[in-house]
Amino acid sequence: MINNDEYRPFHEPWHAQIFALTIHLNEQGHFEWKDWSQAFSEALSLESSNGAIVKDEDYYLVWLKTIEEFLAQNGKLKSDEITSYFDAWSAAFLSTPHGQPVKLKNLSSG
Amino acid sequence: MPHDIENHSHSLLPSEPELKVKAIESALVNQGLIDPAALDEIIDTYQNKIGPKNGASIIAKAWIDQDFKDELMSNTMAVLEKYGFYGRQGEHIRVVENTPEVHNIVVCTLCSCYPWPLLGIPPTWYKSDEYRSRVVREPRKCLSEFGVKLPENTNIRVWDSTAEIRYLVLPMLPDAFKGFSEQELVGIVSRDAMIGTGLIGPAK
Known part of the structure; x- marks a missing residue:
């Protein structure tokens, strides 16, 4: 059975996005890969004990939660900052008419 | 599943994790820590x-060129670096060769370590939890679920990847493919065969 052509690294755009974001931060020297990978392994094994990792979505949900905590621990991001942007993006989506590009209002100037 | 945002759901509102990723990205961009264009490049x-x-x-090269194979087995990283197949999650790769006596299979029981430069994501x-926990315990049964039936007298060796070392299985080349060109051989090497959960298929 040949399935190289089935290579499908990412099942959802946000999986790719959080993956790339993590790689990029590491490439920029914001943390050591081994520190990230240790944090991620620990988080995964915690989830795995519940038998939780079945789909890619489960895996990337752990990734997302871990990177958020990891960046907070490293002093790169505060959780209230993320909350502000989360709310701002939600509002932007809800106030943008269907079919138009959704843009974030600049938080720092507004 | 999104929770409170479900109450005033809107057709355009992405899921909670999608919004969370956007929020993290925006916050990092705002701080000048990341460049969105670089993210696109990494994804590409x-x-x-x-x-x-x-x-x-x-x-494929190892199958047709014995000198290359010897070098690959003994001096793996130097060979891979020459081809540009190294870097993140590929710093230390060991090639394990299948033989009639031993079939190799790779897992990462801890998380999902994998030789990215050679196999991608x-x-x-x-x-999955299932593969990571079961393949060590009952490799033969797992393999049969992948459709791989090995002779009884073939031993199965399971390699557990770590952050330090990852593995690439060098599958056996069936006789039916002897004489094929390197380019033709590239086309028959499946991802699963290089993880050990597949064999090289019959010649078409």
Whole structure:
């Protein structure tokens, strides 16, 4: 059975996005890969004990939660900052008419 | 599942994790820590430039060129670096060769360590709890679920990847493919064969 052509690294755009974001931060020297990978392994094994990792979505949900905590621990991001942007993006989506590009209002100037 | 945002759901509102990723990205961009264009480039690389074809090219060459194979087995990193197949999650790779006596299979019981430069991003099943926990315990049964039936007297060796070392299986080349060109051989090396959960298929 040949399935190289089935290579499908990412099942959802946000999986790719959080993956790339993590790689990029590491490439920029914001943390050591081994520190990230240790944090991620620990988080995964915690989830795995519940038998939780079945789909890619489960895996990337752990990734997302871990990177958020990891960046907070490293002093790169505060959780209230993320909350502000989360709310701002939600509002932007809800106030943008269907079919138009959704843009974030600049938080720092507004 | 999104929770409170469901109450005033809107057709355009992305899921909670999607919004969370956007929020993290915006916050990091705002601080000047990341460049959105670089993210696109990384995604493009892992989608289009890195993948099992990299590993397949190495395997095919090893099959037809004994000197290359010897060098690959004994001096793996120097060979892979020469081909540009190294870097993140590929710093230390060991090639393990299947023989009639031993079949090799790779897992990462801890998380999902995988030789990215050679195989790209691992498939879903490789990351699943089920594979990670079962393949060590009952490899033969797992293999049979992948459709791989090995002779009774073939031993199965399971390699557990770590952050320090990752593995690439060098599959056996069936006789039916002897005499094929390197280019033709690249096309028959499946990703699963390089993880050990597949064999090289019959000649068409």
